[in-house]
Amino acid sequence: MTDAVSRTEREDFQATTDPAVMESADRGEANLLTYHELYNLWERQQWSVQDLDFSQDRVDWHERISEEERFQRMYSLSSFFIGEQRVASELGPMMRAAPREDMRLFLCTQIADEARHVEFFDRFYREVGVLESDNLQARLEETSAHTSKEFERLFDQMLKDRVDRIAREPEDLETLVEAVTLYHMVIEGMLALTGQHFIIMYNEEQGTLPGFVEGFNNIARDEHRHVAFGARFLREMAQADPKYGQAVQRMLGEVAPIAEGVLTPPWYEEGMDLFGYSLEDTRAFAAKCLERRLKVIGLAPVA
16 A cells, blocks of 8 residues: 555656655755646646546445544545635636746646546545535535635635736736745645645545545645646745745745644544544644745745
């Protein structure tokens, strides 16, 4: 069975050059791919939602996983399902505001990735029978009841406000830096990849949801590629003008307590395990990933 460490050491994960999977990033060293190289990597790392088999997942969900555990799992599942839909809709203005064509070309691939991630969760929910709703829009609305106020504030206020501003003023690069910090460093880099790390490990240890695990590994690889874009973009912007580095750190300081809330499920009580791991484990993992990325960007960790 592949554990989390060997998974991130796989050649295809290392190929993304996301600083979080590279030990050299502890020294601030990483040979980040160019935007064109990231585009070429996207072409090589294609996968299809249609190829996944959820037949055993349906058995596991209804016969091996208890009702209480299904309820607890719904927070993370819903956060991903809704989150993928939200970020897919917000990328358009960010792509158009990117100052160079090679940046825009890569961001177009990310829009396609996010759409595929929505389709992954929709197919999983549909074929496994997670919800009663019978179409994508209804499933999104039904599962949104399992997200938190912090989740809504992060996506529907902080990210959306900045993306709406970019749509009105695409030349506002400081707001674009804030949006990339929120999107690539926090939403994808800290929250999504931390959740994926522990969810995949737990299912592998329990021997549950093999189709989901296969697809979620593919999604994690996509996210590492996206975050590698964010690291390169923010490093270039911080090197070009100190005010952009200050914008990154200002944004991280503002979002930190909200991100902390998203990592904490609404049903969590002090001392509980989160599917075999502690809340401190998830916090430490997220913090380490952010620290590595900031070192490569050339910025000090946020206190």
